[in-house]
Amino acid sequence: MFRQVAILGTGLMGGSLAAALRARLPGVRLVGFGREPDISRAMELGLFDARADSVADALAGADLVVLAAPISVNCALVPEVAAHLPPDAVLTDLSSVKGPVVTAWRRTIAAMSDGAATQATPGLGDFVPCHPIAGSDRGGPDAADLDLFVSREVVLSPLPGNRPDSVERLQALWQQLGAHVTRMSVADHDRVFALVSHAPHAVAFAVAGAVAADGANPGRPDAAGKDAGAGKAVRDDGEEAPIRAGDHAGPGLLDLTRIAGSSPELWADILLQNQMPTLRAIDAVDARMQAIRHALLTGNRQALTRLLQEGADWRRTWQRHG
Structure with a gap:
């Protein structure tokens, strides 16, 4: 020893x-x-x-x-x-x-x-x-x-x-x-962890950033040009407060973005050092998001359910045996 x-x-x-x-x-x-x-x-x-x-x-x-x-x-x-x-x-x-x-x-x-x-x-x-x-x-x-x-x-x-x-x-x-x-091997390691660690951290930071940006311009028009809301919420004490999505986050968002609390400097270093494998992993995630987006856009419930089911099946199997 x-x-x-x-x-x-x-x-x-x-x-x-x-x-x-x-x-x-x-x-x-x-x-x-x-x-x-x-x-x-x-x-x-x-x-x-x-x-x-x-x-x-x-x-x-x-x-x-x-x-x-x-x-x-x-x-x-x-x-x-x-x-x-x-x-x-x-x-x-x-x-x-x-x-x-x-x-x-x-x-x-x-x-x-x-x-x-x-x-x-x-x-x-x-x-x-x-x-x-x-x-x-x-x-x-x-x-x-x-x-x-x-x-x-x-x-x-x-x-x-x-x-x-x-x-x-x-x-x-x-x-x-x-x-x-x-x-x-070194190559297999960097490919695998780009997908199971590095890209997920990038996604978590991106989601947290999107939530942080919401509320910067309350009452902005939606995609159809209509007013998306007055930008005010009424609390149970009768007081009005600006609507910021992050103020209403539940356990799901907290679970998804927990790792976004990590050091941005550290993770910028990791992502850049594993640049190409991480880009390929982000592309794989983006392809899934685009497929989900298309199913939503076309109202294709069957395709949407299948895409969600594929992810759910892996998560449940991993939770049992991981």
Whole structure:
């Protein structure tokens, strides 16, 4: 098992990993490296045994190094991490997109080995990409949750040339933290999670934005040019108030848009880093919406019901077995 873990990034994901390791593998020494004020707060919370002021200091003596920052930061850290990675250490990441980090790693290795784009060079550690399917709409070390990964899927995307023991040790670690481990290729990972995570976040932000925009021009004409409403609601105390759709949102809208409470900066980063797979996923969702729109426009109840039923069937099956 690992003796010393360096976690680069001390927000929700890095903090939760530290908390889980602290609770379930108390013999592991934990070193944190991150920006202020997160790193200081993480130390106050007792998430780490020590803090490092540089990447080199963080990696000294580590046999597992975890990139736990936002994906663009993880990519930027790769060259410095590779320069200081102990020879027998395992490097992994928690990024929700795999392709850009793997590309950054391969380019760095090629540069360090005079252009030979091999997985690893003599004396350099081993990179095993990883993505825990867990998160929160909260962020920062105060949101750290030692049970965040319990009963959650963790995807490993081993690379050609990975040492078998590196992959096995990392898988065993996640299992000790209560996670279920799946392996898939980098390309398959980014395609799948564009559809089941990245596009849904884009949809949630879009719906929330549409609701936020409603009420900006109350009483505006509808599509037929008629007055859509006076723009005032009368409360039970007799007071009038402007009509804003969001003021009347129920549990359905709150469920749909919960993830729109996540960090826009973080999600802009994720969407851009997985650009093409996410565009294809958004196109797939848009094709469904256009089919639903056409069924509505033509009053085709049978087609509309079929389209809704296809989604309902998947949701109910997933709820039973997911």
